[in-house]
Amino acid sequence: MSVFRLPILTSRRPASRPIAAVIVVAAALAAGSLTTTTPAHAASGTPAQAPRATSHSTHSQSAAQLTCAINDTSGCLNNTATSTYTTTTSPADADGSGNSFNAADLTSTAGWQSGKTVTVDGATITLPKFGTGTYDNMLASGQTITVPSSGAVNTGDAVVFLAFATGAAAKNVTGTITYAKNNCLTSDPADQDYRLDPVPDWLSGPSSAASITLVHENHSDNTQTRPSSGPKVYAISVPLACPGSVISSISLPLFTNGVQAGRPTPHILGLGIRPMTVTGSGSSAQHWVGTWASVQDTDKVQLSDDSTATVNGQTLRIPAHVSIGTDSGNGARIHLSNAMGGTPVTFDAASVALQDTTAGGATAAAxxxxxxxxxxxxVTIPAGGDATSDPVTLTVQQQATVLVSLQVHGSVSAMPGHSVARTPVWVSDPANRTSDTAAAHYMQSTYTGLPYLSGIDVTTSTSNPTGSLVLYGDQSVNGDTASEDGGHHLSDAITNALVNDPHGDTSVDYGVLNAGTHSNSLLPQITNSTDLLNALNPLDRSVLFQGNVRTVLVSTGAADLLNCTSNADTCATDVENALAFLKTQLNSYYTDDSQIYINQQPITQNSNITVYLATIPPFTAAHPGTATQEAAREQVNNYLLDNYPGQFIDFAAAVSTDGTATSSTVKAADLSDGNPSDAYYADLAGRYVNDADSGALIYPPN
Incomplete structure (x- = not known):
């Protein structure tokens, strides 16, 4: 049979530079006084297409065009999608059939308060007032959203939209971002086109990608139902071509001016700009980089007996084995997430400390x-939201264990978190023990998951800032069968390999972040576009929100092959297309800051995120594949080797019996009871470091 394959894109947009810098470099080249080295992140050969930048032009504004501010969208609202259900239902019609969200689900259950802000995937977004029968969302009809110079974030690395569609998923929804003067593009001011593709349907869209899933659907006949797949709202990010440049306005797509039953219609609840990881300016500037991460992938952290973990006024003490340490600024901050939670969570107190290296466990060094x-x-975090702490001064050495303590307010019957954490969590008596140095009031829990804590950032040099490597994948990255001490995930193995690298200097030069998950739904759904220039969750939350991500290593596809029941060619092609799609998607985003070299001197600038694809290791006895699935795995690996030279890490060869990508068995030394052992993850890490050292990678990590 004939199988459709996505084309391999071979162009890559060079990193944008401020106009003044371009003039200086051009003059130096003309004078013959400057030589250049191709930027690692800006060379050609990577499948990616960046957001298209266009010269600024004046748009004619009709009388019907609406204008408002990003932190007060009341002037741009033109539809009512939320109603109050009592004996009668307040007027609302989200889909042309009289159906709507239930206001109480948003406010009382999820904690999304009418007219207040919510932070989702790092962007703070002002919600409209809802539940009163008045307009409470924006049908995408060309509204102009201005970005004020104060009172709202006006620079960043991505715009995050809270959106949903009715009538079916909305595709090819395009709009414009306008930069103010002194931007990185070729005109001043300048426009950047963006696309939301797709905006998922509020009922039939994927639950795994939703920022919030509600319970009820209200109807105009004063009835209420509970759809099996509840009404949903999605966070969709689009990359900014000029990270750090001031944005003056964002024009919504000109898509529709009304709702009609069965017709795809995109709705925008609100939008915000995700700040960069550079805070402050001048001598007070701080460059933040992720040093540890954990992906929230379940709404119920479990105990070892498979029951649901609960907490009631207790303090959780969570260990995090970091990668890179702080610079001389000694700054640290943490990220908390309630992304998979269905209700708000409040933390009455929180603290951070270094673990006592002698006593270990829940004992702090100071x-x-x-x-x-x-x-x-x-801090109270609504369902689907996140929070970042204020910076504190804490000297963190590379590979240290940081203890984060969180007192949870009241009784919580189900805690969202990371499902298979392989990390101990200590729980206190029902009291605020966040300031305790000793472990006397803590007891090790039997949690198999890790609740709430999603990341730790540290400061890096302002003159030579470093970035982070994000490991995005399924069980191999997650370390599902590694030792249960919190220090044997693939991220830990790579950090160890960097320290012990005979070609290195024993230092960890960049953050190594684990975005591995036990989930099997990591590969994107193919849309009508061959280049996806926006991101839904879990990709946006797990990867693009991380602290100064510069490089992403993707290792996934095994579970997709094991779940495939078609012939080998179809199974393989589906995974190949999805990996190519995912790589293009990630390549379209930009770093907050990166390094190019001119006359062997580092120059900080923005450039595309670098992406490596890993070959799929052989199936194991614990998770065996059929002959058809094995043939598909070998076909996928050959595809990666043939089409992405210098852009893949051969994980399969690292752990296979004969050291090739097509060997069907894992070497015995890397297995324990048929499952990958710590040695397995160490071999994967060794392959990554070896490929980075040997020059096998076109774009080395930095």
Missing amino acids: APTTLTFDGSAS
Whole structure:
């Protein structure tokens, strides 16, 4: 049979530079006084297409065109999608058939308060007022959203839209981002086109990608139902071609001016700009980089007996085995997530400390440092939201274990978190023990998952900032069968390999972040576009929101092959297309700062994220594949070797019996009871470091 294959794109947009810098470099080249080295992140040969930049032009504004500010969209609202259900239902019609969200699900259940802000995937977004029968969302009809110079974030690396579609998924939804003067593009001011593709349907869209899933659907006949797949809202990010440049306005797509039953219609609840990982300016500037991460992939952290873990006023003490250490600024901050939670969670207190290297466990080396959130000791995170602490001073050495303590307010019957964490978590008595140095009031839990903590950032040099490597994948990255001490994930193995690299200097030069998950739904769904220039979750939350991500190593596809029941060619082609699609998607985003070299001197600039694809290791006895699935795996690996020279890491060869990508068995030394052992993950890490050292990679990590 004939199988459709996505084309391999071979162009890559060079990193944008400020106009003044281009003039200086051009003049130096003309004078013969400057030589250049091709930027690692800006060379050709990587499948990617960046957002298209266009010269600025004045748009004619009809009387019907609406204008508002990003932090007050009331002037741009033109549809009512949320109703209050009592004895009668307030007027609302999200889909042309009189159906709507239930206001109480948003406010009372999820904690999304009418007219207030919510932070999703790092972007703070002002919600409209809803539940009163008045307009509460924006049908995408060409509205102009201005970005004020104060009172709202106006620079960043991505725009995040809270959106949903009715009538079916909306595709090819295109709009424009306008930069103010002194941007990185070729005109001043300048426009960048963006595309939301797709905007998933509120009922039939994937639950795994939703930022929030509600329970009820209200109807105009004063009835209420509970759809099997509840109404959903999605966070969709689009990359900014000029990270750090001031944005003056964002024009919504000109797609529709009304709802009609069965017709795809995109709705926007709100939007915000995700800040860069550079805070402050001048001598007070701080460059942040991720040093540890954990992906939230379940709404219920389990105990070892498979029951649901609960907490009631207790303090959780969570260990995090970091990669890179702080610079001389000694700054640290943490990220908390309620992304998979269905209700708000409040933390009454939080702290951070280094683990005592002698006593270990829940014992801190010194009195913990109190954490605050926007100056407050407590923080409430709504369902689907996240929070970042204020910076604190803490000297963190590379590979140290950091203890984060969180007192959870009240009773929580189900905690969202990372499902297979292989990390111990300590729980105190029902009290605030965040300031305790000793472990006397803590007891090791039997949690198999890791609740709430999603990341730790540290400061890096302002003159020579470093970035992070994000490992995005399934069980191999997650380390599902590694030792249960929190220090044997693939990220830990790579950090160890960097320290012990005979070609290195024993230092960890960049953050190594584990975005591995037990979930099997990591490969994107192919849309009508061959280049996907936006991101839904879990990709946006797990990868693009990480601290100064510069490089992503993708290792996934095994579970997809094991679940495939078609012939080998079809199974392989589906995975090949999805991997190519995912690579293009990630390549379209930009780093907050990166390094190119001119006259052997580093120059900081923005450039595309580098992406490596890993070959799929052989199936194991614990998760065997059929002959057809094995043939498909070998076909996928040959595809990667043939089409991505210098852009793949041969994980399959690292652990296979004969050292090739097509060997069907894992070497015995890397297995324990038929499952990957710590040695397996160490061999994967060794292959990564060896490929980076040997020059096998076109774009080395930095």
